[in-house]
Amino acid sequence: MPTDRILIVDDDALILQALSRILQSEGYDVVAHTDPVKAAEERDFTLVITDFMMPQLNGIELLGLLKAKVPDAVRMLLTAASDFKVASEAVNRGEVYRLLGKPWTMSELTASVRQAVEHYHLVQENSRLAREVAAKNAELMSVNHNLERLVIERTNGLLDGMISALDYRDTETQWHSRRVALFSRRIAMELGISGLELEIIEQGALLHDIGKIGVRDSILLKPGPLTPDEWVEMKLHPEIGYRMLSKMPYLLQASMIVWQHQERYDGQGYPRGLKGKDIHVGARIFCVADTLDAITSDRPYRKGRSLQVAKDEIKRCSGTQFDPEVVESFLRIPDGDWAKIREQVEGLEAEENKRFDGKPILGPGKRMTPPPAPKA
């Protein structure tokens, strides 16, 4: 450990000499000045001990200058009893660490200097530790953040697989949920929604039917109309989805859309019969996007119908099934945008098929069962 350097300042050369000798004999490195103006230029010291009454610059003024330039150094003031009041005010203002009475006793001087030097090192060690803790915290936060991102990525991957499986099982097209998600996003943008809310709406639309995992095949894929009891089970799927997703904090908002995606603007939907703006805006948007996709997409048993047919149907149900404000926004969107989204999803499909030698798992029309009855 390097020797501590002590700066001493006194216009009385004899006092300076005496001080210097004592401190050197205690093992300190000493730099001494009779001129306070010169002393004010010093930069490298652990402790400064200065006289109070000096020409040009008094001790408190000198310590003020040194505090600005070497804030970490400990500052001590030598004062005669007559200057004690002024000096103690300087202590109270935090400019001086300790006063040393003049004349001093040897033991008082060496003990005070030792304590001041120890204080300096404690403060240094403390701030070193604080810096280390801050750096470790930042490191931990970044590790934590990366882990969280990884968990979200993996969870999304898992959910993606589940959605693909569900889309196959129910609508016979793997890409229904992805199209509806992007359609919903486009309508939301038209409504002036942006940022995180936009992401949430896309996510909610993507996951809307995930609760169908909990609906039995005999009901979900039933070719004929459902019995009242079967309907009860079918109508559970929004809540099953909500319960699944709301356990994941980052999907909590999206899970609200999942819960409400079968509600209708006029209150005739399910599971809770919510009405108007009580329904999450993402769910109100989703309903329009879902109808658009259902009408315009090919199914194994029929060709998709034109965009105009979808537009007419959505317009017809404005105010009953759909929120008129959402319908208005939807109708403002140029036709080409829907085609672009379809192309985008087809691109995803082609990419995925490429990974499996260009073979789709189940092309339209391959399924042998009769078409399922339309579900609300």
Ligand SMILES: [Fe+2]
């Ligand atoms: Fe649904």
